[in-house]
Amino acid sequence: MKHLLSLKELDKYTLQSIILKGIEIKRNPHLYAHICDRKGLLMLFQKTSTRTNLSFQSGIQQLGGYAVTLDWNQSNFSISPIQYEARYVSRNCDAVMARLKKHEDLLELAKYAEVPVINGCCDRYHPCQALADLMTIYEVAGTFSDITVTYVGIHNNVANSLVAGCLTLGIKLLLVTPIINEPSWDEQLMQDAYNSGYVESVNKLSDAIPVTDFVYTDTWVDMEFFQEGRYGDEKKRRVEMMMPYQINRDNLQGYSPYIMHDMPIHPDYEIEEELIESDKSIIYQQAENRMHVQKALLMHLLQDG
Secondary structure, three states, X not given: OOOEOOOOOOOHHHHHHHHHHHXXXXXXXXXXXXXXXXXXXXXXXXOOOOHHHHHHHHHHHHOOOEEEEEEHHHOHHHXXXXXXXXXXXXXXXXXXXXXXXXXXXXXXXXXXXOOOEEEEEXXXXXXXXXXXXXXXXXXXXXXXXXXXEEEEEEEOHHHHHHHHHHHHHOOEEEEEEEEEOHHHOOHHHHHHHHHHOOEEEOOOHHHHHHHOOEEEEOOOOOOOXXXXXXXXXXXXXXXXXXXXXXXXXXHHOOOOOEEEEOOOOOEOOOEOHHHHOOOOEOHHHHHHHHXXXXXXXXXXXXXXX
């Protein structure tokens, strides 16, 4: 059974094929309007969502299929062992997209599901976001060769899947990540990444920017904690520590790399507000591409699974 749980599952040929198919679908959506006729996607949410919810729901419907949304906390997933619910839901859908808090729960779901499971985000990985990131880079640069991407912010689930994708495709990736989200850390992935020569840790943003073609940032505080009062001290600590790494005109030093952000954005925290709408911002293109590349992913899993 094929699943997409981290992005590490895909070899170079398959990853490139999904990205290129996403670009083709974006250009000619009418050619794929019935490719997944009557295929059902269960969307299981334990975390809030805008892009994951809208992009998967729109995507499967534009391919001729349908989506059913299920709230984890309002379903029996919240009161019964995952293995039993996984076996049941598999008999009512053709694939499951799960946006869960813990990677361990996602692994349990995938272990017992009888249909493909897609990780829509967990505390360890965000592979669908990385697919959209890589598709956007290819659209803009026309290649994965001889480009440098800098990720600046918290080393989190987004960073992990971006690392996995760049490692597979041979993209130079610089990591400026003063803080690590401990549940996100993947020791083996990072050992492989650093040993590859494609991924490098950089202490100073000023050292990375002059050689950067794409600069990518993300929230400093996980979305489920951003407005939570009991997280206030940690939020304050992170903001104070990370503010020198904000993507702003001063830190860009006169250079003009393409600017990326996976959203939701907190303006004037991780990124200066004026840069969000600047000429070099490809943030909305990046967000739109979630739907297109996920269509390609659904086709890959549903047709070949």
